[in-house]
Amino acid sequence: MSTEFTELLASAWHNRRELLASLHAENTNCYRLFHGSVEGAAGLTVDRYGDLLLVQTFHAPASPERLAAIAAFYGEQLPGLALVYNDRSSPNSRIRNPLEGAELAAAELPRVVSEMGVSYLIQARHAGQDPWLFLDLRAGRRRVMQEAAGKSVLNLFAYTCGVGVAAAKAGAAHVVNVDFAELSMATGKQNAKLNDLPIRVRFVQSDVFAAIRQYSGLGQPTMVRGKRMPSFPKLEPHQFDLVFLDPPKYAKSPFGVVDLVNDYPALFKPALLSTREGGTLICCNNVAQVEREPWLDQLQRSAAKAGRTIRDVEWITPEADFPSSDGLPPLKMVLLRV
Missing domain, CATH: 3.30.750.80 (RNA methyltransferase domain (HRMD) like)
Structure with a gap:
């Protein structure tokens, strides 16, 4: 054995x-x-x-x-x-x-590791459970670094803000990271301090629904299903050149439920509307049972309903340390030119 x-x-x-x-x-x-x-x-x-x-x-x-x-x-x-x-x-x-x-x-x-010249904080045991840097997302961070120079970047469900820090390191003009978890935001701020970043990165601790509804111009309701919404940071409508959307498989929110199997469009629409015309939206779905072509079709139909056109599609595949037996890895990443 x-x-x-x-x-x-x-x-x-x-x-x-x-x-x-x-x-x-x-x-x-x-x-x-x-x-x-x-x-x-x-x-x-x-x-x-x-x-x-x-x-x-x-x-x-x-x-x-x-x-x-x-x-x-x-x-x-x-x-x-x-x-x-x-x-x-x-x-x-x-x-x-x-x-x-x-x-x-x-x-x-606490340990400091390096990926493509960007430093990140790692701790094998901490208050959460997942590692502070998801290694299968390296291909996504690499693609963001190739795109980010001179652009404004919105990193949604930022976790420890690896994508946002990588974007800033690669020359982004403006970076906003949004996540609800206090520990994740605190780690993200430490990641930013570890790197000699040319800009000051912004961290917004907020329910992502609340943030992107404001950025997209959809507005933030005060009541949902008869319940008064808690107070979230006030944000002005703003569209970004590059939006990175990497939600968890399932999570509850005052605005509803994050559900990557049954209702990805609930997040996709406001994220799309937070992306400027001619910009780029990178979407992730880490649920193995979701097939990539039906998922892409769902995104395209959702974009059409929102009155936006997807001009080009590029699949981003995890790198070779995450082999797949069928060429269809559980983590799906798609870059959309919108």
Whole structure:
């Protein structure tokens, strides 16, 4: 069992040789080393974040033998990394496996990693559950950096503001990050401070619906379904050159529900109306069961109803450390020229 598993790790390592050389050359030291759902161990991922080796399980806890095999293999290939294991296999679980002493201190240690020359803060254990930088979104951040110079950028569901910070680093003229979570915004502000940014990036802690309804000119209702809305930051109508929309799979909001399976247009319309004519809107959908062509058709129909034309479509595919067995990865990213 251990030998067979080590062979899986070795095969994944071999398949990434050219990619890792390319990433290292552009000052990137964070990437996925083992993508278990495709590479032979469903529910297991191994990621490098600088000097951190982050192992996560999503279906069942990893056995001590398997963790030992991971430590031994990457200890030889990438010596000196600190291994932290997060078991996330229980429904609605927080990180379950207990740590204490030096192990807990290592897991809670703030670390700085680099991606395409942009610095980001990482912590293996924190008050949330997801890593502070989603590695499969690297292709999206790369595309934003290629587009951002001289443009105004709106980063919606910004999380730790990786897209916004990357845009500012690439020469954007104006960047606004919007997210409701206080911890995410605080981490985003630290990410901005880590980089020598040429502009002052703006952070708006707000329900995204409330923000984009104001930016789009749709207005912010004071009552929804008979309930008075809480107070949100007041924002003037404004259209941006580039809007990045990366909502979570499902979340409740005072304005309704974020539902990427059944009601993506509820977010798409105000995001589209917050994008200037001739601008660019990049939409993400990370729900595996949503097929990309029907989803794109939904976006095109929603745009037509809003009186806007999609002039061009470009799919952005996660990079090679996130292999897909059928060429249709769960994370779908589409760039729309509107």
